[in-house]
Amino acid sequence: MAVNLPLPQAENLKPVAGVELGWAEAGIRKANRKDVLVVRLAEGSTVAGVFTRNRFCAAPVQVCREHLAAGRGIRALVINTGNANAGTGEPGLANARATCDAVAGALGIGADQVLPFSTGVILEPLPMDRLLAGVPKAIANAREDNWLAAAESIMTTDTQPKAASRTVQIGGKTVTLTGISKGAGMIRPNMATMLGFIATDATVAQPVLQALVSHAADHSFNSITIDGDTSTNDSFVLIATGRAGAPAIERADGAEFTALRDAVTSLAQELAQMIVRDGEGATKLMTIQVEGGRDVAECRQIAYAVAHSPLVKTAFYASDPNLGRILAAVGYAGVDDLDVGGVNLWLDDVWVARDGGRHPDYREEDGQRVMKQAEITVRIALGRGNATATVWTCDLSHDYVSINADYRS
């Protein structure tokens, strides 16, 4: 029941020179589904990432951080679904390293030039025999035009693959960006989401790439929530292969940097919103815009309180304009000196609450009309400053409960 999420078409996903993607059906958790992905990167590529802030970060996330810090140049990514390799202690770390060793051996590169990623059930050991058997199969079918299959191979409870492309002119050259993402539950990313990858053939120095990935994450994956559960495995990685022949971007300013930053951020937003549109059980996409705050932090705090409220989410599911629930969430968000007498609330173009109370002209049928839509903007004006923040979320339906009650069965 994804919300306005058309199936990506392979012909719309542009290959990125220097990036080859190969998949395998390794039977990690279930048979007959793509569950291992290997991404080969051309020599000289730069790679930057942001990762979960969950203290129980998964073993592969720890190994990613080590290998990026080693600085030898990343040449491959290996991703499995069906098992998160999280809460697995030292054996889990050894398994993540052994996976990198296998990829490195097959490709003739160093193990610290491989980044591992896992997604799936927490607290269970990775089935290494099946995973290691899948790696050479994935490498054998790696191709530049495999982006759609790559998106399919990282799905868990996703109902469909998530992928998109952009092009941007840098110094007279056309630069391509293509990305994939996955995730539908345990989604309240904190510094990155449950697996997002974007590759470009632009040429970008490593520190600039890190600035780009952080900026894009803050304005995309770090502004979505489905259930408020921050995953142990969130990772968002940006790759620049330098194969477009465009001028190198060496500093985090200037027109070329800005053009690439905007393209990366736009693509990351599209991929992040795809996750919300495909949120577990989602029937609606809600954009929560908070404005007039003293700082971005308090705007985000209020936006997330509204976005996480089970009562708000079930009211949207029911198309019931029980909008006092939104005010209640604004009130308990934890902004202790908030003067509710200055709060205004709109549902799309309908002015629901003025100065903290029901607007005298508000009519239930107007609220009802907007609530029936598949995409709704909730605008909350705090009237105490100029800061703004936007968070995207979805409703809470019977299907969310069914999906998560039955996840392992």
Place this chain on the structure above:
Amino acid sequence: MAVNLPLPQAENLKPVAGVELGWAEAGIRKANRKDVLVVRLAEGSTVAGVFTRNRFCAAPVQVCREHLAAGRGIRALVINTGNANAGTGEPGLANARATCDAVAGALGIGADQVLPFSTGVILEPLPMDRLLAGVPKAIANAREDNWLAAAESIMTTDTQPKAASRTVQIGGKTVTLTGISKGAGMIRPNMATMLGFIATDATVAQPVLQALVSHAADHSFNSITIDGDTSTNDSFVLIATGRAGAPAIERADGAEFTALRDAVTSLAQELAQMIVRDGEGATKLMTIQVEGGRDVAECRQIAYAVAHSPLVKTAFYASDPNLGRILAAVGYAGVDDLDVGGVNLWLDDVWVARDGGRHPDYREEDGQRVMKQAEITVRIALGRGNATATVWTCDLSHDYVSINADYRS
């Protein structure tokens, strides 16, 4: 589907000398249900309360605070269900005051000797004609043995009334305590819950009563959560009529104070747990015990993260020992310097995780056995101090979604 919540029996609810309770069917929202309660208090009673910290606190909560501060001695409470009188601005305040005026006029007391309470839908005007017509009817049938009917008259989505009694010896006299509570959703009380009332015939000075109500709230209503939504109307009130002839308690220490405090706290815990047992759609009661923390605040922070996680709650609903979700919630709770290598996890007597990873002796069938129970204790040891905290919560079921999607229909 309340969890191990037997229907209270009228004969087990002991009258409290000096407290008379009367109800009416006023048709506030629906016909043919008790929806107005008036509680008359004998002259000389002391009354103390704690109220919601939601910034959008309801009009009656504001009036309660004013009337308690006026200090003329509270002589009556008036409670309506079906409408929360919240998010209603100045007209809402005027309506709450008019309700007090009506009760005061009928009883020959001052309006500032009346405390008003409302619970129900937010953002809609109180139907004053029906409410004011109900007040004299409620006063007309006020009796000391009406506690069960009183509990029924404050229900909203509750499936059954919540009431209990205690007795305790104070200075050789038997003192009685009887209380009622209501609430099943929008439950994550912050300083009080969605309506709890306890009356005793002990004699207690006002400042001591305030200390008692705060202590009891912290260990009961402020330690439960159903959906993490803090209501605009949470109120918990403690009444002491002094009619038992027991020695007056003038100081917040000593054996008599302690005996009364423990009885009030025990009764408040029972009433609070009744709310969780009757949580919207609840099929299970979970006790989340966090120990070994540096301070109570971080223990509560982690306990609430686990208690609020939709993924944890749906796993309990499904009796699925997908226990990595608990570790993930511990990890994202926001205790930034938590060393997950020191975290241990038990489900009742089953040791699930040791030192941050799966316990080598943990067997899925042991977890499965406990998960099938109706009442489960989740014990989390942080291994970094001596502080502890306990939070009670329930699971997240299809029925929670149904109840809240259909709430106003």
